[in-house]
């Protein structure tokens with residue numbers, strides 16, 4: 001009856017069972033996996049946001065596949081403020097980065113074609129690829145006083161069926177940007193093997209320290225799709241607006257835009273009130289980012305304070321993003337450790353394998369967690385190993 005692409009193993013793992021049981025028990029929970037900004041105590045200009053959604057032009061329908069020009073202009077302005085010139089003509093609005101990925105996968109891949117993706121990284125890639133009949137081929141990020149792309153593993157993963165390389169810039173959860181020299185190497189690979197680049201930059205606006213990094217929206221050397229959206233940059237995941245910027249050599253870019261236009265026109269998934277609200281919602285990001293950055297920096301400093309007093313756990317270098325990765329003693333699997341932390345200490349953290357870390361011994365903590373819960377939770381985690 002069902003397509004084989006949907007034959008996923010949907011049985012729940014021990015971690016999920018333990019979490020469900022914990023929730024049912026009504027016991028308190030220190031949730032250090034928080035990633036929904038609308039539930040983390042930030043102040044939003046609610047009146048302005050709601051007023052922007054009720055603008056009279058929202059009563060008219062203009063089906064424009066790439067998205068209304070006024071909304072695309074708000075995205076163009078976002079890049080201009082980062083000193084990156086992009087044209088509205090090369091911007092596609094989508095309801096999520098997931099939708100943008102699926103459009104791009106459909107644009108580039110025949111069934112069975114391959115796309116390279118980093119490991120460890122965002123767990124949704126596997127599903128996005130499956131649904132589009134694309135094969136995901138992992139390449140490694142390696143840690144040596146900081147995260148780097150293992151370029152030999154990128155090269156080794158390229159086959160005649162490879163169509164594109166995904167980078168997450170900065171990566172979730174390692175918090176590492178792509179370095180300019182890595183972008184140079186990627187451009188060389190793309191030229192040699194006729195590949196495109198897809199850069200997921202949803203965490204780009206959250207540096208935790210000054211660091212040189214690549215800006216893919218400005219990349220001209222290879223066909224490049226740069227993805228971002230309101231869900232992370234403005235802390236508004238419920239608004240469902242994201243985008244893809246198409247860049248690169250003129251002819252390739254133009255063909256990509258023409259074909260993406262047909263894909264987007266087939267769905268016309270953007271709703272009108274949201275598009276009219278885009279300029280106001282994009283502006284609202286400044287207030288959100290200021291609050292969140294204070295929290296990220298504060299929680300990171302608190303974590304470092306706790307770690308300084310012991311030797312069992314280490315925090316890995318982080319350049320940006322919402323997460324900290326802890327290296328902990330490998331006394332059992334990550335999943336067993338996360339379950340033990342939940343059962344014994346009422347603390348929820350993500351086991352590294354959730355992000356496909358190649359080895360055990362990693363736990364991921366969300367720095368977005370409200371401060372008192374973060375500090376208490378981190379204290380318990382560090383104490384558990386100390």
Ligand SMILES: Cc1ncc(COP(=O)(O)O)c(C=O)c1O
Pocket residue numbers: 095096097098099122168172200202228229230231232237241242
């Ligand atoms: C790397 C990365 N890309 C994209 C997303 C989701 O973005 P959107 O809500 O626009 O689909 C996430 C969410 O956690 C993410 O970690």
